[in-house]
Amino acid sequence: MTQYLAKKAAILIGSLFLVTTLTFFLMHSIPGDPFVQDKAIPEEILKALHKHYGLDQPLYIQYGKYLDGVLHFELGPSFKYEGRTVNEIIADGFPVSFYLGMEALIIAVFGGIVLGSIAALNHMRWQDHMTMIIAVIGISVPSFILATFLQYLLAMKLDLLPVARWGTFSQTIMPAISLAALPMAFIARLTRANMVEVMQQDYIQTAKSKGLNSFQIVVRHAIRNALMPVVTYLGPLTAAVMTGSFAIEKIFGIPGLGQWFVTSITNRDYTVIMGTTIFYSAILMLCVFIVDLLYCLIDPRIQLKQEIDGR
Amino acid sequence: MNRRIASGLVISLLFTGCTKTDKTYRPTSQELRLNLHSEPPTLDPRKATDTVSVSILNLCFEGLTRRTPDGKVIPAVAESFEISPDKKTYTFILRDAKWSDGKPITAHDFEMTWKTMLDPSFPCEFASDLYIIKNARIAKSNLGSLNEVGIQAVDDKTLIVQLEHPVPYFLDALATHSFFATPTHITTTYPNWTDAHYVGNGNFVLKEWRHRDTILLEKNPQYWDRENIKLERVTFALIEDESTELTMYENGELDWAGYPLSNLPTEALPSLEKQGKLHNFAISGTYYYVFNTKEFPFTNANIRKAFSLAINRRSIVDNVTQMKQIPAMSLVPPTIWNVTPYFKDNDLAEARRLFELGLQELGITASDLPPLHLSYNTVVGHHKIAQAIQEQWHQAFGVQVKLENKEWKVFLDELTHHKFQIARMGGLANVNDPMTFLDYYRYLSNSNNLAQWSNLKFTQLLDEADVTLDEAKRFTLLREAEKVFIDEMPIAPIYFYNGNYLKKSYVKGIHLSDLNNLDLKWAYVELNDTVSR
Numbered sequence: 061m062t063q064y065l066a067k068k069a070a071i072l073i074g075s076l077f078l079v080t081t082l083t084f085f086l087m088h089s090i091p092g093d094p095f096v097q098d099k100a101i102p103e104e105i106l107k108a109l110h111k112h113y114g115l116d117q118p119l120y121i122q123y124g125k126y127l128d129g130v131l132h133f134e135l136g137p138s139f140k141y142e143g144r145t146v147n148e149i150i151a152d153g154f155p156v157s158f159y160l161g162m163e164a165l166i167i168a169v170f171g172g173i174v175l176g177s178i179a180a181l182n183h184m185r186w187q188d189h190m191t192m193i194i195a196v197i198g199i200s201v202p203s204f205i206l207a208t209f210l211q212y213l214l215a216m217k218l219d220l221l222p223v224a225r226w227g228t229f230s231q232t233i234m235p236a237i238s239l240a241a242l243p244m245a246f247i248a249r250l251t252r253a254n255m256v257e258v259m260q261q262d263y264i265q266t267a268k269s270k271g272l273n274s275f276q277i278v279v280r281h282a283i284r285n286a287l288m289p290v291v292t293y294l295g296p297l298t299a300a301v302m303t304g305s306f307a308i309e310k311i312f313g314i315p316g317l318g319q320w321f322v323t324s325i326t327n328r329d330y331t332v333i334m335g336t337t338i339f340y341s342a343i344l345m346l347c348v349f350i351v352d353l354l355y356c357l358i359d360p361r362i363q364l365k366q367e368i369d370g371r
Numbered sequence: 372m373n374r375r376i377a378s379g380l381v382i383s384l385l386f387t388g389c390t391k392t393d394k395t396y397r398p399t400s401q402e403l404r405l406n407l408h409s410e411p412p413t414l415d416p417r418k419a420t421d422t423v424s425v426s427i428l429n430l431c432f433e434g435l436t437r438r439t440p441d442g443k444v445i446p447a448v449a450e451s452f453e454i455s456p457d458k459k460t461y462t463f464i465l466r467d468a469k470w471s472d473g474k475p476i477t478a479h480d481f482e483m484t485w486k487t488m489l490d491p492s493f494p495c496e497f498a499s500d501l502y503i504i505k506n507a508r509i510a511k512s513n514l515g516s517l518n519e520v521g522i523q524a525v526d527d528k529t530l531i532v533q534l535e536h537p538v539p540y541f542l543d544a545l546a547t548h549s550f551f552a553t554p555t556h557i558t559t560t561y562p563n564w565t566d567a568h569y570v571g572n573g574n575f576v577l578k579e580w581r582h583r584d585t586i587l588l589e590k591n592p593q594y595w596d597r598e599n600i601k602l603e604r605v606t607f608a609l610i611e612d613e614s615t616e617l618t619m620y621e622n623g624e625l626d627w628a629g630y631p632l633s634n635l636p637t638e639a640l641p642s643l644e645k646q647g648k649l650h651n652f653a654i655s656g657t658y659y660y661v662f663n664t665k666e667f668p669f670t671n672a673n674i675r676k677a678f679s680l681a682i683n684r685r686s687i688v689d690n691v692t693q694m695k696q697i698p699a700m701s702l703v704p705p706t707i708w709n710v711t712p713y714f715k716d717n718d719l720a721e722a723r724r725l726f727e728l729g730l731q732e733l734g735i736t737a738s739d740l741p742p743l744h745l746s747y748n749t750v751v752g753h754h755k756i757a758q759a760i761q762e763q764w765h766q767a768f769g770v771q772v773k774l775e776n777k778e779w780k781v782f783l784d785e786l787t788h789h790k791f792q793i794a795r796m797g798g799l800a801n802v803n804d805p806m807t808f809l810d811y812y813r814y815l816s817n818s819n820n821l822a823q824w825s826n827l828k829f830t831q832l833l834d835e836a837d838v839t840l841d842e843a844k845r846f847t848l849l850r851e852a853e854k855v856f857i858d859e860m861p862i863a864p865i866y867f868y869n870g871n872y873l874k875k876s877y878v879k880g881i882h883l884s885d886l887n888n889l890d891l892k893w894a895y896v897e898l899n900d901t902v903s904r
Contacts, residue, residue: 096780099819104511113494152583226584227584315583326780
């Protein structure tokens, strides 16, 4: 087990290093300067700014300094948002995105599994068709269209919820639903497909012949096996919803982390681009790692040791 | 992504368009609820460069002077001032004004703030606004000492400023954020003062700043003229999405939407206009196309003029932008002086004549002309205008124009390195003086001279205007310079900017300035008004 964990950790750190390096050099290769605006600033002032932020030094030195900072968990100051550090930006934005992401994840997972199970147990009947229509809509309608539609319906017309902003639970409902729609539909489809297959297995027949009712069969025997692909999907999904969505945060005015991924690039805010990318990569890898561990909890047949030998 | 967001916008607007009546909201206190369309990059007046930061700074700070709603400049933190006969030395006597923490505002605060901005090691992008002060540029370029800069606090109450040359708009400039003082007793103790130790001297004081979420201002109890401030609180939501802002406004959650703090979604404008809700305001700014005068065929002045004359500006503002802008046939906008069009809009006959003449001078025929490149940053509005002009030029001269849209920073990078033929640009004034627009082209070395155009007579006229003390005569010189400029047409002016906004009927006394400023000093909320429009 320790050997396995050590190896995983080494791969994680290696990948993070690779991501950092690639992003750093790609970012500096795109044209544009953090301080150039439509109202041009005199040469001497631009030079002073570059010097202040260390952009006048050769790229490899900047890279070395940045890596050194990352090792000390210092992600540097933002170039655009004066006086704010990338650490602060992440510390401010992440909890918001995390909260919203978890809410969306709960809706997606529970909603998806319930819908998928209903569909599977009523295979080829109207319940099945209904849920699958819902799933297709969920997958094909983009989140921002759903978001504006919800705003119109629930806030403008029915006056049930506030239009936007952040702070109270009621303000989280519409963004969470918008975020959850797509993964929920996806999970519903995954669950249904696997559940249909599992329900035809011999051990389910055995359970049935023992006289268990269908609720017990599903909850105690079927779901566990049907969920393996869902768990695989949960890793990247969790990382994605936890770090926020650009469109949803923009529409609802949510001060999360998602917007920084996009605006930092349009601003050429180098340190923020690097910081958010590294942070996201780390979260993503961590989630995938946790999923690996979860496999063995759900399915005792998978053992970590085998996986090591397998590689 | 932009396209996807745009389609989402359209859908939402289809719906918002249907709602004819806004929800009623009954204001119960002197609170104004506004939306600022993005997080201010900084609230340090020394470092601010953008309109978002400046809109908050104008409320939290006040300069030596202030512009009144009718455009006059009156003393503010200064109680009085004296101007030397050569108009190069200004002596200000400060009134007994206080910072919001109760400490007195001194002349030293002004001296130290401005000198910090001019310190070569201090990151201040718009330090060049201070270059009208004697030796300021030399100090910022590290070629001279800060002690030689013409700013001197004689005592706590007296500030003497020496200028490089007479600047008739200096008192005007003092009212802008570049010349605000910062509380030096705070800034020296807390380098990150904008986060936790914010102190200002304006009508309002910053109470809370939740990043990307809310900015909360309250009436400044220490403000010298506090008796005249009626508003108790001003809250700013920081929502970027324009259609969310409009929905919130219509849902009674905001008292104002659009200019100058944000924009209304373009798609919603026609329907808002039809409902008679839309307000329109002229801004000191010009939207134009820059010709790269170092790039064939725009090296030729007649070709440049031909292309400018062939544009149908009236049709663009009526059919493309649809925001009631004024077509521009000159550089300096009508908010600054009475505009005289230097040429006729869409003068095809003259345009074709100049085009032929230009081709002759270049020694080529129309068929030798390679496809031309028109670049602009990726924004739907710019794209639509470019498409219209592409068609107009094609019809006028049969030329092929290729449209190239670029991501904002890539676009700016190409502009500053002069890698373009024709590019869209816009200029906004920071003071209401023609010089703001003309000065860009005085020298080739000015980094704002994107056209790379220079003309000896033009430069001489501006130099002469600099030393002309008589206001009327100076304006005559500047007008003559503008005529020289348009006669060579390094840029093709298209329209003068304006802004659109919505406001609830209970909101009173807000003054807009043509410099993108929302003045809330005299603003208030009518409490017994329930009709919302």
